[in-house]
Amino acid sequence: MTSPGSAGPSGPAVARVLLEIGAVLMRPKDPFILTSGRASPVYVDCRKVIGYPRARMLITGHAIEAIWREIGVESLDVIAGGETAGIPYAAWIADKLGLPMAYIRKKPKGFGRNAQIEGVLPEGARTLLVEDLATDGGSKLNFINAIRNAGGKVSHALVVFHYGIFPQALDDLKAQGVTLIGLATWWDVLQVAGDLGHLSAEEAKDVRSFLENPEAWSAARGGKNPASKE
Template structure:
């Protein structure tokens, strides 16, 4: 079990942001923005999968995740931890180990042969399931997994994202409407603050990223991307 129970929330967010910069999991590129799957143009990009390759950082992040869940949800609120295919699977294993809970994982769709299973592992009917993903942008992918678990008889009232974009009102609305409390550790705001503090970029780059975080779809439209998020 993790050693430092319930560290300060702001400190956890700041530390994770610095860890992400250290392992080059986050990138700023306003001049050559990234095109996301949604069609949105973005000056920021993150790859949380890199965390699995850095054991010391990975361990600290999972300690923070466990602390966040226990503080915000409670100590005896879950029967198992579920990871979504594919990025959420290793983090589900790490967090389940921290919390002393069974683990399952959820496919994006039924595998199409054999038992045609979408959920792998043992999930008793009525199990209270904590769903974890490495990151969530607007919540769409997490709810695909949540819906599958609910359809199979599981109960999902909480989700955990190690990293949350935190810039789309649609995301907050989706979790409220879906009756899921989203827990997270760090956001792009903390990543930008760490970049400013450590002087990682020139002021023009930091200003452009800040403009994106304040109005992401406006920034996207101005740089050749979509001006609204897809409904699904």
């Protein structure tokens, strides 16, 4: 049975390989504090994939399939990776598709050409933004604006891992005319971790309570709400 926030066909396979290489950490009793300030019982480090050739081959394969399925490879001119974790994924995907690659800095480098985008991005190029993961979608908007300011077109962003629990992320991207494609979500990880016996029933219940109401779970453990005015 597909989980409420499953990424779809690729979800269980990508979730399993992330679990296998130790890229997924679960600490319901000792929460992580995310960049947003939220407390979380789970954390994923997609950067770890670069050290596992078979893992990156599998994940890249699923990314290519998702592109074929959701976009169509003849509808793209450039693959662009976001600094820094999106760069290797963009390189692997661009190589497999035989497409030019670019990468996008979080902000212009401040000297020389003062460039924010490096590589190839012709005027009007139909560009796929690639990142390692998406939480609430904020950093994606920065990269999307950079692509458009440079004359590129972008209507899709692909991530290896989408938290799948912050609907506002999808709404914000949709408002900018961008569809988010995620290969796996926390719902996929929870399902696979349970199947493999990586979580006790109590731990699984705690993680599920976070996924169903992340803001309340975080607030109860001292985390911040990024949307708060305080």
